[in-house]
Amino acid sequence: MTRQKIQIKKIDNLTARQVTFSKRRRGLFKKAKELSILCDAEIALIVFSATGKLFDYASSSMQQVIEKHNMHLENQDKLSQQSLELELENNAYNLLSNEIVERTNELRRMRGEELQELNLEDLKQLEKLAEGGLSRVIKIKGERIMKEIHSLKKKETQLLEDNYRLKKQMADTLRVQKDVRQGQSSESIVTDICNSADPLQDHIDSSDTSLKLGLPFPN
Amino acid sequence: MTRQKIQIKKIDNLTARQVTFSKRRRGLFKKAKELSILCDAEIALIVFSATGKLFDYASSSMQQVIEKHNMHLENQDKLSQQSLELELENNAYNLLSNEIVERTNELRRMRGEELQELNLEDLKQLEKLAEGGLSRVIKIKGERIMKEIHSLKKKETQLLEDNYRLKKQMADTLRVQKDVRQGQSSESIVTDICNSADPLQDHIDSSDTSLKLGLPFPN
DNA sequence: CTGCCTATATATAACAT
DNA sequence: TATGTTATATATAGGCA
Numbered sequence: 001m002t003r004q005k006i007q008i009k010k011i012d013n014l015t016a017r018q019v020t021f022s023k024r025r026r027g028l029f030k031k032a033k034e035l036s037i038l039c040d041a042e043i044a045l046i047v048f049s050a051t052g053k054l055f056d057y058a059s060s061s062m063q064q065v066i067e068k069h070n071m072h073l074e075n076q077d078k079l080s081q082q083s084l085e086l087e088l089e090n091n092a093y094n095l096l097s098n099e100i101v102e103r104t105n106e107l108r109r110m111r112g113e114e115l116q117e118l119n120l121e122d123l124k125q126l127e128k129l130a131e132g133g134l135s136r137v138i139k140i141k142g143e144r145i146m147k148e149i150h151s152l153k154k155k156e157t158q159l160l161e162d163n164y165r166l167k168k169q170m171a172d173t174l175r176v177q178k179d180v181r182q183g184q185s186s187e188s189i190v191t192d193i194c195n196s197a198d199p200l201q202d203h204i205d206s207s208d209t210s211l212k213l214g215l216p217f218p219n
Numbered sequence: 220m221t222r223q224k225i226q227i228k229k230i231d232n233l234t235a236r237q238v239t240f241s242k243r244r245r246g247l248f249k250k251a252k253e254l255s256i257l258c259d260a261e262i263a264l265i266v267f268s269a270t271g272k273l274f275d276y277a278s279s280s281m282q283q284v285i286e287k288h289n290m291h292l293e294n295q296d297k298l299s300q301q302s303l304e305l306e307l308e309n310n311a312y313n314l315l316s317n318e319i320v321e322r323t324n325e326l327r328r329m330r331g332e333e334l335q336e337l338n339l340e341d342l343k344q345l346e347k348l349a350e351g352g353l354s355r356v357i358k359i360k361g362e363r364i365m366k367e368i369h370s371l372k373k374k375e376t377q378l379l380e381d382n383y384r385l386k387k388q389m390a391d392t393l394r395v396q397k398d399v400r401q402g403q404s405s406e407s408i409v410t411d412i413c414n415s416a417d418p419l420q421d422h423i424d425s426s427d428t429s430l431k432l433g434l435p436f437p438n
Numbered sequence: 439c440t441g442c443c444t445a446t447a448t449a450t451a452a453c454a455t
Numbered sequence: 456t457a458t459g460t461t462a463t464a465t466a467t468a469g470g471c472a
Contacts, residue, residue, distance in 0.1 A: 002451045002463045008253050014332045015456090020451080021258035022457085027449055028254055031247050031466095034227050035266070039240035042267040045251070046288045050259040051323055052316065054291045062292075066285055069265045072273045095286055096315040103322035110329040111348060112355025120367070123360040129330060130356055134349035136331025141342040148339065220447040221468045237439075239468080246466055250449095 021049060029057050042068070240268060248276050261287070 011017040025047060036043040036059035044065035047055040058065050108114045109126055110133070118126065230236035244266060255262040255278035263277040263284035277284050290312065327333050328345055329352070337345065 002449075002465090003453080003461080004451060005464065006257075006451070008256050010259050011257050014327065016451085017258050018456090021254070021260060023450065024250070024254045024257070025260075028247070028250050030449095031243070031250060032264075035240070035243045035247055037227050038225075038230050038243070039236050040229050040269040041240060041244075044263075044265040046263040046284050047254070048261040048284070048287060052319055054288065056288060062288070065265050065267070066288075068267060069273065069275060069281070095283060095290070096312070096319065100315060100318050100322065103319065103326060107322055107326055107329065109356075110326065110352050112352035112359075115356060115359040118359070120360065120363050123356060123363060127353065127356045127360060130349060130353040133329050133331035134346065134353055137328075137334060137342055137346045137349055140331075140334040140337070141339065141346060144339050144342060220466070222445060222447090222470085223468060224447060225468070234439090235468085241439080242467065249466095 017050075025055060029055070032057055033059070044069075236269075244274060248274070251276055252278070263288070 011020055028047070029045065032043050032045045035041055042059050042065055044058040044062055045056060046062075049055070056062060105114070109118070110130060112130075115123065115126075230239055247266070248264065251262050251264045254260055261278050261284055263281055264275060266274040268274070275281065324333065328337070329349060334342065334345075
């Protein structure tokens, strides 16, 4: 209804659906309250999110409104006779149980179990659903892998640079110590230590200089 | 809210109040329906006008939504009541609720939603699960197709045999009639009709003899 | 009441943070 | 995920028929 007009059908994207639910729910409750105040109406509004979370509003008492509603139903129809039956069908426990059964069956079908009872059309739809899910899993997995690889490479580069710096420092330190002790600079030691100070070369021959130097984090 | 902004308080003028009630009520119900569709939510909306007239809407069954709502209320009451019996029911309720949430999440992951929070190991397992499911779906679908094809071929064979028999019968009948009329057998007619009486050949050239013979079921 | 019209007030979809 | 922003889509107050 704003940047672009939308079709009134289930929103595919989960995140978008949740955001829209949150926003529109607020709007709906606001409108309900306004109507009850402006026009002195008695209103009850019950909303369950797709995940079963409850949101409700009643201008007076929810029970009052519901009872009033039931009275209207009884007045105008045959429900009073079936009430016992319906109560059994609709009782809380059965409601939840049925929901669980439904979801369980759906999961089983997604896992490829209990397919015998499905017809060809059902199977085609299920295949499509499963393919979509699998492709998204594979896509996210690939992204995750690339991310880890990138992160590791970055860490590696950083560590190689650190190593290089530390070796240089150590070389400098040794040179200064020798200068102090002998009053003479010693090029030979510096040369030895800095011999393999190229990060790339260190990486290739796997020499772990940091360990030898007793640094806190070998990795 | 349009020509002029209004305060949210009871509208004094009766006529204006009724008009506003009618207009806003429609808007409210429209919004409720949109929300239920867009976000897959379960919604019940009950409105009584100031004069006691009822308007209601429920995305599924009003009774179901109200039952579910009552359940939530009972669940909350039990937190304060602490009765042993109630606590047990409370546990049962929570047990079922958690089961639903868990299955819902699992289903979403199978559909490729909400994958961002999973680590690489989870994703690998999920991929395996999805692959297994998909492959079984495809396998069963193939079996179902082969079964249908087999069944159709069997039916075809049966029909071809029937056709063959019928043609023979018809030929005999015609020959008898001719014999009766002319007191003489006519080999030529029999030969004409039975010329392509081989079922396989019939199938190949797609001649629909059953139709020509005026049989009830062309297929 | 009901519906239609039009100027505004609101709600909100797509982004951004 | 939650909140804020903005451009549009809707809803609707006040009239009128």
